[in-house]
Amino acid sequence: MCISSRHTSKLTRQYYRYALNLKSLSYHTVYIKLPDVEALAKKIGAAPTMTEPDGVSLFYMIPIIQDDSTGTIISDSPTIVAYLDKTYPSSGPILIPTGMMTLQLAFSSAVVDAFTPLWPFYALGLMTKMNEVTAVYFLKGFKKLLIQVKENLGKMNKWFEGSDGNFVIGNEPYFIDMAICAFLWFTRGVVGEESEKWKDVVSWNAGRWRRYLESFKPYEKLL
């Protein structure tokens, strides 16, 4: 298995790393630059993931999964996870249980929305060379934005009162839990694990988000 990913798209890449590690599938990652995505996708026959706002031009997104053992190439997020479940049903857990795709997509969307206030900081991760003035400008607004994320995660935390375990569906990890973890993992990377900001984040909602990352630690690394 091979993931093609631009070096800047850390968040999405981490997400698929969780998925592949959870399913105990071996893979390697090919890092490509943003302007090269379309050419590579066309070369290996990866489908475009969406149409541009003009309604005609096609848009190619990464990561793309290339499965050497079946020759399959997939480039759309939920489709990739559904493919892994279908092709490797007994390797690791099923990541999207039967009939649960719609609910998982809805929850994914809520996760993305919850972390939206921090997008400027995720964008920071894209800049390999950022001058200090820009950094100060971005970091000035951080406290306010972090309060918004805290509110959003607090709302999400209430939904967990319906769960019997630490995860969305009891104590077994699914597709949707990986989405939460990928955002937390990337946020930790941006603010720094030893920072006061991160210590604040992991104290929210009785430590729910700290526990999330701890539970997924075994699946965090490039295997």
Next chain:
Amino acid sequence: MCISSRHTSKLTRQYYRYALNLKSLSYHTVYIKLPDVEALAKKIGAAPTMTEPDGVSLFYMIPIIQDDSTGTIISDSPTIVAYLDKTYPSSGPILIPTGMMTLQLAFSSAVVDAFTPLWPFYALGLMTKMNEVTAVYFLKGFKKLLIQVKENLGKMNKWFEGSDGNFVIGNEPYFIDMAICAFLWFTRGVVGEESEKWKDVVSWNAGRWRRYLESFKPYEKLL
């Protein structure tokens, strides 16, 4: 079974009517006025549903379910549905499958958000006597707000691409489907079933929302 409900809270009442009808439970509705909710809740021993923003005062919401056969009184939305499932597991379908509470709460929240632009019109339903000037004022903004709802439902429609049936989880109705239907039902009541506006709504997303209401028609009425 008895539902206490103020005469104005049509939307929420419809929601529980779907739930009770789907579960083939018999009930009658006691209509109470908004200022009388707290006194009634205290009298019958219904718990407050939330704390006021001051952090001290308690807030009592309706509907409240009073189950004569068990003596139980419940006043919080997901708790009511979970109670019905637990107490009457073999009467009608299970409305929240095991382990699905968190996902259903998240989806519920998305449904509420999707219809949020129309709140002024739901508020219209609260006014028994509204003068014409006010009505015109409200209706002027309708077209714009309806476009927002159309966009929101379009986003939600994409999540359904993951479902094998017409509902959120395949072709069986659950808690979450009733939430969608209650909003659609109430919207239809506000704009009028024969109006051009409603004909527009039911044409969206290849008729998905029209099919929703049709499927739930048998559970719509006071039984």
